[in-house]
Amino acid sequence: MVDRLVNSEANARRIAMVESCFGSSGQSLAEQGRVLVGEGVLTKMCRKKPKARQFFLFNDILVYGNIVINKKKYNKQHVIPLEEVKLESLRDEGQYRNGWLIRTASKSFAVYAATSTEKEEWMAHIEKCIEDLLRKSGKQPPSEHAAVWVPDNEATICMHCKKTQFTVLNRRHHCRKCGSVVCGPCSSKKFLLRGQSEKPLRVCLQCYDELNRAQSRSIPPNQQRPPAAKATDTVAGASGGESSQDDDSDDEDERNTAEEKHDEPKFYGDGEKTEEINNHSSKDSK
Numbered sequence: 598m599v600d601r602l603v604n605s606e607a608n609a610r611r612i613a614m615v616e617s618c619f620g621s622s623g624q625s626l627a628e629q630g631r632v633l634v635g636e637g638v639l640t641k642m643c644r645k646k647p648k649a650r651q652f653f654l655f656n657d658i659l660v661y662g663n664i665v666i667n668k669k670k671y672n673k674q675h676v677i678p679l680e681e682v683k684l685e686s687l688r689d690e691g692q693y694r695n696g697w698l699i700r701t702a703s704k705s706f707a708v709y710a711a712t713s714t715e716k717e718e719w720m721a722h723i724e725k726c727i728e729d730l731l732r733k734s735g736k737q738p739p740s741e742h743a744a745v746w747v748p749d750n751e752a753t754i755c756m757h758c759k760k761t762q763f764t765v766l767n768r769r770h771h772c773r774k775c776g777s778v779v780c781g782p783c784s785s786k787k788f789l790l791r792g793q794s795e796k797p798l799r800v801c802l803q804c805y806d807e808l809n810r811a812q813s814r815s816i817p818p819n820q821q822r823p824p825a826a827k828a829t830d831t832v833a834g835a836s837g838g839e840s841s842q843d844d845d846s847d848d849e850d851e852r853n854t855a856e857e858k859h860d861e862p863k864f865y866g867d868g869e870k871t872e873e874i875n876n877h878s879s880k881d882s883k
């Protein structure tokens with residue numbers, strides 16, 4: 598289906614529409630061979646709580662943003678290359694239903710669809726795009742993924758020492774390796790986590806020890822450097838410089854008051870009678 602849509606005018610129009618909805622807050626999305634496969638609203642688990650986000654599935658990237666005005670204006674655009682994505686279905690738990698994880702080396706998070714059918718549709722379409730991409734490129738999916746952060750409100754005490762109560766002064770921090778919510782002293786160390794950042798990142802003491810052990814096992818003893826060369830021992834300003842919005846840049850939405858009624862996601866190319874699964878893309882650009 599994707600091949601037949603590549604050169605279609607409708608596809609070009611849809612992509613131009615997405616671009617204009619993001620305006621100057623987004624990057625240019627029109628590219629040779631790129632197809633908008635589907636779009637819709639999903640609930641993304643952010644640091645504080647679940648929030649509605651507009652998602653656009655292209656055949657090679659997943660784009661999402663905050664909804665400023667429903668169907669008209671989005672901002673805080675994020676672009677995730679699908680080649681790096683791995684999906685993982687989540688079991689329904691209480692209010693969290695129809696969810697799955699979107700995992701990449703640099704960022705992993707949970708999203709939730711309104712119904713189980715929508716979840717199936719989204720997951721199937723995303724998986725299909727990933728599969729096609731990897732088949733074309735011959736690449737392997739990445740094996741390491743960033744931790745999924747435990748939401749703030751799921752931890753009232755530090756998940757490492759199990760003692761520190763979180764307050765305005767005793768802030769929550771997230772271990773970048775395991776995603777736990779931990780207190781400052783329990784996350785005073787940093788470690789270089791390739792794939793997530795060039796700089797050492799905050800990790801909990803347990804992960805720090807494990808990472809150090811793993812590192813010394815993998816490096817021959819004569820080449821070993823003291824851990825300080827790779828891992829800095831203190832977090833600058835750990836006592837409070839880092840605030841709750843330390844990373845998840847899409848976490849804050851200023852005036853997302855839009856109390857929209859839910860629209861079902863749209864997947865283009867569905868319902869057209871020839872669902873071409875094959876990949877003979879002779880007109881594949883480059």
Ligand SMILES: [Zn+2]
Pocket residue numbers: 755756757758759760761779780781782783
């Ligand atoms: Zn602690």
Ligand SMILES: [Zn+2]
Pocket residue numbers: 772773774775776777800801802803804805
């Ligand atoms: Zn950890």
